Amino acid sequence: MLEHVPMSGAEHGVPITVDRPDYATLWGLSPRFDLVTAIGKHLRRALDRNSGPATVACYDNWSARIAIEVIAAGPRSAGTWLLVVELTDELLARAERRHVMLTEATTETSKRATVVVAPRLDGLAGTVGAQVSTLCEGRADHCTLVWSMSHCWPDRVAATRALFKADGFHELATESVGVVTPWLPGWFVASETRGPVPHSEGTT
Structure with missing residues (x-):
């Protein structure tokens, strides 16, 4: 041992x-790993809003690990599929241990996902505007997008929120987490949907 x-x-x-x-x-x-907790909370809320079978699409393996834990702990884990862009042996083993159904994402299956998790938009390749357009393209009503970005300079949170709004999405919930200092500026986490905003939800 x-x-x-x-x-x-x-x-x-x-x-x-x-x-x-x-x-x-x-x-x-906390606080360095508050981003993991916040994304998990937004994903859990998005899955709870869906009464039927759900499909979660993740654009990176980091968020897929979070999704595996959230799905496994949920009451309807047996009816929830997790789609990942890059299917690795590590993710397959993790999903098998947690009894989560995992498969590789395609463009069409991803567009039909109930929930899409795309954390750290400012850390992905390409411009943020292009990333937002890709996330929004072809999404059905009631699909929930969970995204995040850092508050580091230049802070593009406000501009990114405006891009989602211009694409017809409504914010379900938002929050800032992490330490707000010059070295650890913190992160912004948000949930978006094209469907009507439930009365019980809103920005925080």
Whole structure:
């Protein structure tokens, strides 16, 4: 059995093994890992809004790992499919352990997804405007888009929100997470839909 060595208080007291950190614990840390928690919360809310079978599409493996945990913990995990752009052995093994149905995304299956998770738009290749257009293209009503971007300079959050609005999407919920400092400026997380906004939801 591997020996667990506690990290110092400055490192949040997270247990690590002698050869690798306990990533499951690290993901729950605050504030550096608040983005993981926030995206998971928005995804959970989006899945709860859907009473029938759901399909979640993820544009990167980082968000797919979050989605696997959220789907596995949900009440309708058996009826939810996860679509990923790049199907790796690591994701397949993780999904199998958590009993989550996983398959490779195609353009058409992704467009029919109930929920789309596209975190860190400002970290993806190409311009943010092109990314937003790709996300919005061909989406059915009631599809929920969960996206995020950093508040680092230049802060493009307001412009990106305007792009979604111009494409006919309505904000269901928004929040800012993380430490607002010159070194850790924090992140903005939002959920968007083309369908009517439920009375019980709104921006935060």
